[in-house]
Amino acid sequence: MEAVAREWYSKQLNTWVPSHAKDVLRRLEVNVFPYLGKLPIKKIEAPELLNTIRIIEQRGAYDLAHRVLQMCSQVFRYGVITGRCSRDPAIDLRGALTPHKKKNQAAVKPEELPELLRSISQYETIGDKQTQLASQMLAYTFTRTNELIGSLWSEFDLENALWVVPSERMKMRNEHVVPLSTQSLKILAELKTKAGDSRFLLPGRNPHKPISNNTLLFALYRLGYKGKMTGHGFRAVASTALNEAGFNPDAIERQLAHGEKNEIRGAYNRAKYLPERIKMMQWWSDYLEALEKGASVVPMFKKAT
Numbered sequence: 672m673e674a675v676a677r678e679w680y681s682k683q684l685n686t687w688v689p690s691h692a693k694d695v696l697r698r699l700e701v702n703v704f705p706y707l708g709k710l711p712i713k714k715i716e717a718p719e720l721l722n723t724i725r726i727i728e729q730r731g732a733y734d735l736a737h738r739v740l741q742m743c744s745q746v747f748r749y750g751v752i753t754g755r756c757s758r759d760p761a762i763d764l765r766g767a768l769t770p771h772k773k774k775n776q777a778a779v780k781p782e783e784l785p786e787l788l789r790s791i792s793q794y795e796t797i798g799d800k801q802t803q804l805a806s807q808m809l810a811y812t813f814t815r816t817n818e819l820i821g822s823l824w825s826e827f828d829l830e831n832a833l834w835v836v837p838s839e840r841m842k843m844r845n846e847h848v849v850p851l852s853t854q855s856l857k858i859l860a861e862l863k864t865k866a867g868d869s870r871f872l873l874p875g876r877n878p879h880k881p882i883s884n885n886t887l888l889f890a891l892y893r894l895g896y897k898g899k900m901t902g903h904g905f906r907a908v909a910s911t912a913l914n915e916a917g918f919n920p921d922a923i924e925r926q927l928a929h930g931e932k933n934e935i936r937g938a939y940n941r942a943k944y945l946p947e948r949i950k951m952m953q954w955w956s957d958y959l960e961a962l963e964k965g966a967s968v969v970p971m972f973k974k975a976t
Contacts, residue, residue: 672715672746673708675756679749688840690817695742702727702739712747713756717763724768733771740764778904779896781912788963790894801865802882802890804858805873809887809902811855811956813909813927816888816902818847820881822872824863832856832949847928848942850949852956909955916954922947 676699684692706723707715720743727736744761751759779787788810794803809819818836827834834849841847851859862872869878873886887902906927913923922944 672710672712673704675712675750675753676703676708676746678753679746682749698735698739698742702735703743712750715747715756715760717760720760721764721767724764728769733769736768737771740768776901776903776907777896777899778907779900781908783899784908784959785962785965787894787896787900788959790896791890792963794890794894797893798890801862801873802886804862804865805882806887806890808855808858808862810905810959811852811858812849812952813905813955814847814849815906815928817884820873820884820886822881823870824866824872825870827851827859827872829856829859841928845928848945848948849926850945850952852953854956854960855952912958913951913955916958918951918954919944919947922951926951 680692680696680699683695687695703723706726707719710719720740724736724740724743727739740761744759747756747759747761750756791803791806791810794806805819809816812819812834814836818840821840822834822836826836829851832851834851836847836849838846859872866872866874867878871878871881873882874880875882891897891900891902910923910927914920925944926948
């Protein structure tokens with residue numbers, strides 16, 4: 672089976688971001704190949720596959736068990752298409768695995784957001800200024816944390832107030848445009864003084880590498896938000912607030928980069944709803960700024976105009 676699985680894996684590589692590709696290969700090498708790797712794929716039946724998945728369940732990793740089974744199913748389907756096996760035995764295992772409840776990323780409640788923003792604005796009193804600015808940038812743009820951490824200065828068109836994240840760094844492998852508010856532009860100017868000659872927006876101690884993926888999460892921990900808020904939580908908070916404010920749901924989804932898997936449609940959608948998204952992102956930044964200052968300039972849960 673291993674040879675077919677690696678062949679399937681190689682065919683998928685150009686559609687995955689590097690971090691996901693690494694996870695897929697590791698999961699196969701740790702959880703599948705030691706038990707099924709040497710068996711001809713056409714001889715693997717449902718009981719053998721179930722025994723392999725049960726080993727994962729015995730560790731209490733129920734979510735991983737479901738993910739690995741889904742992965743195996745894709746390998747078997749590839750085997751069917753390429754004539755190496757006649758069917759996908761994973762189909763027979765529906766209902767055989769221990770159910771699991773997907774955990775949502777922690778996010779503060781709307782009424783807790785002002786205090787969080789004020790805490791972040793004071794982070795430099797217990798941490799460093801760059802981490803504070805990065806956390807504020809994450810709040811204003813609500814991108815995925817790894818998209819911000821891995822960003823390069825070459826991705827920012829400051830003159831046109833746009834940040835263009837290249838496709839190879841996006842989860843859906845489609846280029847993503849982030850309109851930059853006046854607040855975001857101000858933060859970028861401060862970050863540039865911190866970054867110096869580094870090509871990374873957020874260089875670590877080694878200026879040739881970005882900060883750690885956990886830097887912003889640990890900053891939230893230090894502020895007392897462990898289990899209450901994550902970097903990803905800003906996406907959930909923004910989605911709720913923008914929908915309640917009356918913005919076009921399609922524009923919100925596009926800004927969240929919940930994009931098309933279809934390459935052509937994804938390329939077309941790169942700038943879809945862009946004028947509305949520019950207005951929306953400025954509204955969002957004004958809203959956060961008002962909350963931080965304790966003002967009521969931008970009311971929540973009212974139609975945006």
